[in-house]
């Protein structure tokens with residue numbers, strides 16, 4: 001390192017910088033400074049305080065949900081005997097965790113017993129003789145375990161025999177419109193209790209002003225009854241932008257969102273649930289392979305001769321998932337002090353921004369630089385102090 005560079009560096013180390021006040025009497029610069037201050041204030045007051053409510057302490061909601069569905073459907077079709085359906089028939093299982101499932105369409109296979117029967121015809125199950133079938137062969141996509149025999153499925157088709165619940169479920173066409181399209185008019189009561197433990201606030205979806213006679217007749221309506229916790233299923237679907245009758249054919253999943261975000265500074269009594277609805281299973285119009293939601297279950301019974309039998313039900317339906325979320329906020333001294341400090345720091349940036357504009361962008365930047373930065377050494381200090389003591393002659 002050269003001698004002068006080392007000397008310069010040494011000088012920097014032992015320099016002392018102190019700000020001096022430079023008053024620039026310029027309307028343009030004054031306005032710019034006030035504008036920067038105004039923008040910073042707008043951010044602090046408008047965004048930090050009003051929108052983000054940064055002066056509040058926060059707590060996340062803890063919630064529990066129970067549901068009760070009501071309604072009746074009557075079906076009278078060619079593929080099933082006339083039948084009345086009530087809640088015990090179509091809500092499966094009777095109790096769900098933060099969700100409930102409503103059966104809307106079915107393929108029923110009654111009177112099944114454990115026996116042997118020919119497989120449903122497909123390229124892998126049709127056979128010519130017993131050599132094409134393998135005893136014990138178990139295909140998950142098939143209907144049972146092969147016995148090794150090739151038997152008549154119909155007058156013209158032979159298939160491998162399987163040990164299974166017979167008769168097998170036929171790949172029949174799905175009823176359209178859905179068998180239980182009357183489910184559109186079923187209603188569901190959602191009892192949702194929430195708590196903000198930090199603030200000791202408890203609320204229910206059945207608000208304090210709701211009495212039993214109101215609950216017996218009310219129904220959720222976004223404009224007239226936004227706090228009634230009883231929802232008609234078709235309205236849930238339509239609010240989610242779906243057609244209930246369409247969804248009912250192959251099933252699907254709908255989300256019921258309950259937002260409990262509350263400003264508790266106004267008191268817990270002003271904390272209300274906000275409901276919104278959305279379809280949760282993806283409905284891709286381009287790739288419509290395997291749409292909807294279905295599963296199988298069976299109802300078992302014994303025939304008069306003591307044989308175990310069952311009715312197999314392939315159920316299509318709509319699952320309603322209830323998703324509760326929200327944060328509660330209440331004035332807190334710690335976040336207030338932290339954010340006040342941050343706000344003042346940001347406010348202190350206003351002169352820095354103006355200085356930077358003055359010293360780099362303005363047309364008189366050289367003049368400002370000359371007056372803004374003054375270099376003094378010890379000799380200058382002595383001459384200044386002598387000038388102050390004796391005055392200039």
Ligand SMILES: Nc1ncnc2c1ncn2[C@@H]1O[C@H](COP(=O)(O)OP(=O)(O)OP(=O)(O)O)[C@@H](O)[C@H]1O
Nearest residue numbers: 068069070071186187188189212215216217230231
């Ligand atoms: N899905 C629903 N649609 C319309 N009203 C409902 C529904 N579920 C419950 N209710 C009504 O809301 C009120 C409170 O229901 P809750 O289940 O707490 O009482 P309940 O006496 O056991 O109801 P119920 O015997 O009528 O099923 C009752 O008047 C009930 O009839």
